[in-house]
Amino acid sequence: MTQAVAARALPEILQWPAEGITRVPMQVFSDPEIYAWEQDLIFRGPTWSFLCLEIEIPDAGDYITTRIGDSPIIAVRRADGGINALVNRCVHKGSIICYQAKGKRTRTHNFVCPYHNWIYDFDGNLTSIAFEKGIQQKGGMPADFDKTQHKLTRLRVETINGLVFGTFSDATPPLKDYLGPVMVEHIERTLHGKPKILGRYSQFMHNNWKLYVENSRDNYHPSLLHAFFSTFKLNRLSAEGGTRQDDKSWHHITFTKRYTDKGDEAYDSGMIRAQKNDYGLKDPSLIDQWMEFPDQITNSIQSIFPGFVLQQVLNSLGTRQVITHGPGKCELVWTLIGLEDDTAEQTQVRVKQSNLVGPAGLVSMEDGAIGGFVQKGIAGDLDKRAIIEMGGIGVGGMPTRATETSVRGFWKVYRELLNV
Ligand code: FES
Ligand SMILES: [Fe+2]
The missing domain is CATH 3.90.380.10 (Naphthalene 1,2-dioxygenase Alpha Subunit; Chain A, domain 1)
Structure with a gap:
């Protein structure tokens, strides 16, 4: 379990009808505890979720913000042409870091949290803490605070025919295996050009x-x-x-x-x-x-x-x-x-x-x-x-x-x- 806040385990909440998949209990459409479990087991589970189109972030530093389930995500184009997907949640106190729908960052250290200005690079590394050394030798972070131990959560990312997908889970199969050949062929057929x-x-x-x-x-x-x-x-x-x-x-x-x-x-x-x-x-x-x-x-x-x-x-x-x-x-x-x-x-x-x-x-x-x-x-x-x-x-x-x-x-x- 990664984040579910459901008070009860799923078997206590939901007993599937004996008829199997021909019957769907209506409670799955409104129960907040089931919803919390879905966030863990589906959206942060072994599944690929669509993030954006590659052409929405064509050049280094281009980013777009989106979500997987309840989790806010930044997808950003790296200098080497790859795409990173980061959870858009500041490690300090949890604020959204990037609140624009999309944009461009031109410097290396460029995702600046609006709340206390902690700064992250495209890989999600925490590179700067405002007033880390305090002011006039007073205050600041403890000397042993290690910024390298605090990073933005980074997702696995794969693309197919210009579609960008991300997954939280290491257990998710590679994208094409997840999709299977019938789905891959249809995506290639529909997106038959750039x-x-x-x-x-x-x-x-x-x-x-x-x-x-x-x-x-x-x-x-x-x-x-x-x-x-x-x-x-x-x-x-x-x-x-x-x-x-x-x-x-x-x-x-x-x-x-x-x-x-x-x-x-x-x-x-x-x-x-x-x-x-x-x-x-x-x-x-x-x-x-x-x-x-x-x-x-x-x-x-x-x-x-x-x-x-x-x-x-x-x-x-x-x-x-x-x-x-x-x-x-x-x-x-x-x-x-x-x-x-x-x-x-x-x-x-x-x-x-x-x-x-x-x-x-x-x-x-x-x-x-x-x-x-x-x-x-x-x-x-x-x-x-x-x-x-x-x-x-x-x-x-x-x-x-x-x-x-x-x-x-x-x-x-x-x-x-x-x-x-
Ligand atoms: S919450 Fe982001 S810097 Fe404080
Ligand atoms: Fe319809």
Whole structure:
């Protein structure tokens, strides 16, 4: 245990239903002690969490601040081109050291805590203490105080196709092993060029973090919850699609090929083929797309445990990062990306289609609300359980999206890590 402040051990708090991963006890979405254990066993446990894109900190001294679970993190580009991730907590009295969202430090000793000005280098070494020797031979730190014994916590960092991940744990496998070949291949496929940032925003959701992560793995809901998808035939369960997972079902991809009932030409045209009496868009160019990927997939949502999503919605590419804020609230950070080799027209298509996603997105806005609906719905019934049986009771990829196999995959790894 590294930091959990839960008063009780997990088995005293949480007994998983005998049915296994087809039932989820509602208490996991609101119990503060379970939340504290999750911080230890998941976010500071043997998992990789997304930190940023490499291009957000391209040059030496560039830094960005983020979080893994409740832990504030600084990711900084070193002079040798590598990236360090440091816990953004001063060893003196615990203040956040770096409070800017991002920036650049040009000197070597450059993370200065605002409270009493203790200073750290990019490796997290404590290099300076204000008034260490006192003033006029009075005060100061004891002569035997050893600065080298007090460093910022430094995480392991690895990157893949411009995505930067960090982990607290020495037990976490190397990133590519953690992801597995199916996930690695899909990341390489989606980020098939050097990314560039098109936009960034975040939203707070009034629900437990796991309700959003479940949602991102829930193949079953998009054509039902998101009226835009089905009305304009971007995503229907009758369209070709399915779900893929890694060998252990920790991670997940749900994918669709754009709805068509008349062959492949609809993919290329990007036209809305509204049926009689159906709705049409006044400006159909909103969903005009070019067939970007040889696999003909037009929608893919890839979830990496615990809280990272790589998105392709038509030609809108982006990352989503789930950040916990207590048992009943979480934040979703979106970064919309294009690729350096995109033409101006392609960039415009990506920007235009970004209207589909994000907090007010024509598709994604419901995802930002539905977790809050669940949180409200369960508040008085925390002894009840959710039913996760669509598509059977197991895990593993399936050639359909009428399944909750990936949601069960999430609860499988959750139970493994919490040992419940
Ligand atoms: S809390 Fe950082 S220097 Fe005192
Ligand atoms: Fe959704």
